[in-house]
Amino acid sequence: MLNSVSIDAILSQFWEFLKTMVNIRRRHFLQLSVGAGLAVAAHACSQPQSKIAQGDGSESPGKIAVGFWPVASGLPLFVAVEKGYFQAAGLEVEAVKFANPNQVAEALIAGRLQGTGNGVASGALGLAEITSPGLFKILTSNPSNVNYVLDQVIVGQNSDIKSIQDLNGKAFATGPGAQNLAIAEAILSAAGVADPKVQQLEISQHVAAIESGQIDAAYTLEPTGTVGVVKGITRVLENGVVSKYILGDAKAPWFGGSAALSSKFVEQYPETTAAYAEAYRRAVQDIRDNPTEVRQYLTGYTAIEGELVEKVPLVGYTMYDEFTPEDIAYFQKYFDFMTDKGIFSRPIDVAALMYKPA
Incomplete structure (x- = not known):
């Protein structure tokens, strides 16, 4: 049977995120600094990467800090780290745990992170985009529906x-x-x-x-x-x-979470970004091909353990170059819903958020 402490820990992770949504619309992440201006300035100026390597002009970004929320949908990041896919691509990636998606988005704005793993709420990222326009590019989103349950x-x-x-x-x-x-x-x-x-x-x-x-x-x-x-x-x-x-079809993809890299990082390190994206793709393909085998990587990164590791549903994953026009339309419909309900203070163009290789 499941350990009751583990169950409470799992559910409390969701609660920590949900309770922040009470004030998230009002704050718009301005607690990062004395105002939105400083938050935007932090995004523009404080990305802690190394300079381009001297000599041959190759990129040398140094450590890439990627924030994650410890939930099952963050699995691609866990797999890519644990199976050495980033290392094989010559990348030093550090997975950094946060209590909720709001904190991940705040750290991305402040420049303490270069990216996010899957499971970070697309709504939280949308609010960050409103605060700091042009903040990030989406590499992979995790859709759920009647078949991929969330x-x-x-x-x-x-x-x-x-x-x-x-x-x-x-x-x-x-x-x-x-x-x-x-x-x-x-x-x-x-x-x-x-x-x-x-x-x-x-x-x-x-x-x-x-x-x-x-x-x-x-x-x-x-x-x-x-x-x-x-x-x-x-x-x-x-x-x-x-x-x-809300989307009008039980099989429609609800892109409730997304993995992204900061736009500044993408622009400064296009070759590194491409390598990162392909390493991430390897992890996504592992989940598609071997979902039972990769479930083990939930342990340690999340509070999901024991019997629940084998029973908790897994969502789907859609890479940036796998989005169909219909997918974009459903993603946009969800963001429009957020705008209509006053969660977003202005509309957000989903297509403009997608990563496009250089």
Whole structure:
């Protein structure tokens, strides 16, 4: 059985991110300095790379610091480090753990990082882009949907609720913050739930709140659903709810997280960037070809361990040159939703964020 301490640690990682979303819209990452001007200046001036090597003109970027949130979708970075793919490409990459995606985005703005791993929320990166325009380029995004599971609605194992439409008059919870509240309300409204009343609750409490009868159902994120099932407390009512109810198709890709490099790094070190991207691609291909074998690399980088390593769902991965026009359209639709709901203060052009080799 799963260790209860490990479960609490896993769920608390999600809570640490979600609770920051309460104020993220207002702050727009300005706590990095005395104001946005200093944040932008930090991005422009404080990238701690070495100079171009003397003599033959080859690039010598030094250590490449890549921030990650310790969740399952960060797997490509873990694989690339542990299997030596970066080292084989002649790169010195340091994977740096942060408590939540907000902190990763802040460090990217400040120039303490040169990139991010997958699993860092695309919404958090979008807010960073608003604060510091032209901040980063996306190398890989991690889509989820009904098949590649991340987002879900859960209910009690023995609940008589059969569909989201049955949630009229039921106590429904979502994670804290404007983004999660907007997503939950949009899901319920699209499913025909009249006058939805949603309460915000720490994601680490969703399973326990259902067990105690405090709530009837919750919009949540994996591994919450898997933990609840393994413990015999909850069952998944529906997976891929963002894709179905916000993007309009249960199989549509919701690009909820992304791996990126800073635009300054990409411009200064184009050959290094290309080598980094190909090493990262090797890791993505490993996950596609050998998902069972690579799950072991979740241990140590995340709090996912024991039985959960084999059970937690894995999301998909789309490299920068694998995006179809339809993919870009769905990614844009999600960002437009964020703008419409007031999470983003202005529209963001997703296509302009994609890495394009020199």
